[in-house]
Amino acid sequence: MDYKEIISTSIQALKSNILRTSLTMIGIIIGISSVILIVSIGQGAVAFVTDELSSFGTDYFQITPGGDAFSSFTGVNTLTMEDLEAIQKDTSLTNINKVVPNAVSTNIVTANDEKDSLMIYGTTSDVAEILKPDILYGEFLSPEVDTTAERVAVLGSEVSEKFFGEDTDPVGERIRIKNIPFQVIGVVKSSSALAGGVLNNTIYVPINVVFNEIAGQEYIQEIDVSVHDTDQINQTIEDVRVLLRDQHNLEEGDEDDFQMQSAQDILGTVQTITSLLTAMIAAISGISLVVGGVGVMNIMLVSVTERTREIGLLKAIGAKEKDILMQFLVESVIMTLAGGVVGIVIGITGAYVISLVAGIPFVISIPAVVIAVGVASLVGVVFGLYPARRAAQLSPIDALRYE
Numbered sequence: 001m002d003y004k005e006i007i008s009t010s011i012q013a014l015k016s017n018i019l020r021t022s023l024t025m026i027g028i029i030i031g032i033s034s035v036i037l038i039v040s041i042g043q044g045a046v047a048f049v050t051d052e053l054s055s056f057g058t059d060y061f062q063i064t065p066g067g068d069a070f071s072s073f074t075g076v077n078t079l080t081m082e083d084l085e086a087i088q089k090d091t092s093l094t095n096i097n098k099v100v101p102n103a104v105s106t107n108i109v110t111a112n113d114e115k116d117s118l119m120i121y122g123t124t125s126d127v128a129e130i131l132k133p134d135i136l137y138g139e140f141l142s143p144e145v146d147t148t149a150e151r152v153a154v155l156g157s158e159v160s161e162k163f164f165g166e167d168t169d170p171v172g173e174r175i176r177i178k179n180i181p182f183q184v185i186g187v188v189k190s191s192s193a194l195a196g197g198v199l200n201n202t203i204y205v206p207i208n209v210v211f212n213e214i215a216g217q218e219y220i221q222e223i224d225v226s227v228h229d230t231d232q233i234n235q236t237i238e239d240v241r242v243l244l245r246d247q248h249n250l251e252e253g254d255e256d257d258f259q260m261q262s263a264q265d266i267l268g269t270v271q272t273i274t275s276l277l278t279a280m281i282a283a284i285s286g287i288s289l290v291v292g293g294v295g296v297m298n299i300m301l302v303s304v305t306e307r308t309r310e311i312g313l314l315k316a317i318g319a320k321e322k323d324i325l326m327q328f329l330v331e332s333v334i335m336t337l338a339g340g341v342v343g344i345v346i347g348i349t350g351a352y353v354i355s356l357v358a359g360i361p362f363v364i365s366i367p368a369v370v371i372a373v374g375v376a377s378l379v380g381v382v383f384g385l386y387p388a389r390r391a392a393q394l395s396p397i398d399a400l401r402y403e
Contacts, residue, residue, distance in 0.1 A: 007330055024299045025339035027292025028379065032343025032372045033350065039368040040351035042278025044360040049270050051361075059097075060130050060226040061237055061262035063244070065219070077219035078248065078257040081211075084223055086247050087240060095227045095236045098126040101207050102222040105215045109203065111163040111175040118159060119202045120177060122210025130224050131190065131199060136160075138171035138186030145206045149213075153182040156200040157189035177203070180213055233262055292339070293379040300332055329385065333377060340376030344369055 065078040081101060088099050103122035108115060124146045133140065140154055153175060155163075164170040170184045182205065190199035211218045225240065227233050237260050248257055348364055355362040 007334075011334065020299060021335060024295050025292075025335055025342070027295045028336050028339030028376055029292075029343040029346065031287075031292050032340050032376060033347035036344060036347030036365075036368055036372055037350045037354070038281050039278060039365050040347070040363055041354055041358075041360070042274060042281075043363040043365055044351070044355050044358075045278075046271050046274045047363055048360040049274065050267060058263045058267065059228075059230050059233070060224055061233060061260060061265075063223040063225065063240070064259045064261075065221065066257065066259065077217075079220040079223060081218055081220065083244060083247055084220065086243060087223070087225065090243055093236065093239055093243075095229055095232050096240075097226040097228050098129055098224075100124055100126045100130060100224040100226075101220050102127070102224065103207055103210045103215060103219070104221040105210055107178050107214060109159075109163075109175055109177050110179075111173070114163050116162060119198070120210060120214055121202045121204045122207040122214070123204060124207060127204075127224065130226060133188035133190055133199070136187040136189055137169045138184070140186055140188060141204060141206060147208070148206065149208050150206060151180065151182045151209060151213075152185045152206065153177070154186040154188055154204040155184055156202045156204075157187060158200040159203055160184075160187045175203075177205070178214055230264070233264070237262060290379075292336075293382065296332055296336060296379065300328060329381065333381060336376045336379050337373070340373050343376075344372060347372075 063079065063083075084099055084101050087093065087096065100123060105120045105122065106117060107120055109118045109120075123141070125141045125143045128140050136157060137160075138154075141152070145152055155170065155175075160168070160170050163175065164173060169187075171186060173184045174181050175184060176182070188204070205214075225236075227236050241256065241260060244258055245254075245256065250257065348369075351364065352362050354360075
C-alpha cells in the first residue's frame with residue numbers, strides 16, 4: 001500500500017463513524033484552544049501593562065518610607081522634606097532632573113451639597129512631568145504656588161464629575177477639604193487606563209498646604225526622582241541610597257528604612273509575574289491534551305476490535321504489518337491534527353473576542369500555535385502507536401475467523 005492509499009483509506013474509516021470521531025476530537029480541541037487562548041490573553045495583558053506603565057516613562061524612580069514594600073501603606077514615616085532637599089542640593093547627583101515630593105492624606109471633601117472621602121495629593125508642579133496628566137480645564141499647579149500656602153486645588157476628572165457634573169468646567173468654583181475652602185484652578189485626567197482609577201479620583205494641592213492645614217505634619221509618603229539618562233539610573237539610585245543612609249544616620253549593617261524602585265523595575269516585575277502565571281495556567285490547560293490522547297487511544301482500540309476481520313482480509317491479500325501499523329497510526333494522527341486545527345481556530349477567535357471585550361491588545365503567539373500543532377501530532381503518534389501495533393500484530397487466520 002502506498003502512502004496516498006493509506007491516507008485515503010484512513011480518512012474513509014474516520015468518515016464512516018463521524019460522530020465517534022468528532023467526540024474523540026473534543027479533548028484535543030479543548031486542550032489546544034485553551035492553551036492558545038490563555039497564552040494570547042496573557043501576552044495581551046503583558047502588552048497592555050507595558051504600554052500603560054510606559055506612558056509614564058521609565059526615566060524616574062520612587063522612594064517610599066519604611067523597610068518593606070507595604071510600609072508606605074501602614075503609616076511608617078521615615079521620609080521628610082529634609083531628605084528631599086538633601087537630594088536636590090547634592091551637586092554630585094548630576095543625572096537627576098526633578099525631585100518631586102508627594103504627601104498623601106485622605107479627608108472628607110464637600111462641594112455642591114455632595115460629600116465624599118477622597119485622597120488629597122500634596123505635591124508640586126514638577127509632578128506633571130512624571131504623571132503626564134491631560135489638562136481638561138484650567139491649569140495644573142504652577143511653580144508660583146509651590147512655595148506658598150495658597151489654597152488652590154486641581155481636581156481629577158472623576159472628582160470633578162462627582163461634585164460638578166459631567167462636561168462641566170468647575171474652574172473658579174470652591175470645594176472644602178476638612179471644612180477648609182479651596183478654589184478650583186483646573187481639572188486633569190490621567191492618560192493611563194491602569195492608574196487612571198486612582199489618579200482621576202484624586203485632588204492635587206500645594207504640598208505646603210497639606211503640611212500646614214490638612215495633615216498637620218511634614219512626612220512624605222513618596223519621593224519621585226526623574227533622571228536625564230536612563231542608562232545611568234541604577235547608579236543614580238545607588239548614589240541616592242548612600243545619601244539617604246547618611247541623612248538617616250544609618251550605620252553599616254543597618255537595613256535601609258526606605259524603599260527605592262525604578263519604573264523599569266516595576267515594569268519588569270509585572271511582566272515577569274504575568275508571564276509566569278500565563279505559562280503555569282497554560283501548562284495546566286495542556287493536561288486536557290493528555291486526556292484527549294487517552295480518548296484517542298481508547299477509540300482506536302475499539303476500532304481495532306471492530307475491524308479485526310478487515311485487518312485479516314488485508315493481510316490475506318498481501319498487506320504487511322507495517323502497512324497495517326501505518327494505516328491505524330495515520331488515522332490517529334489525522335484525528336488529532338483535525339482537532340488541533342479546530343482548536344487553533346476556536347482559540348484565536350476566542351482570544352480576539354476577549355481582547356475586544358477586555359480592551360487589551362490582540363496578540364497571537366506564533367510559537368504557541370506551532371507548538372500546539374506539534375503537540376497534537378505527537379499525541380496522535382504516542383497514543384495511537386499501541387492500538388496500531390496491536391492491529392499490525394494480529395494473525396491473519398485468527399482475524400478472519402473473528403466474529
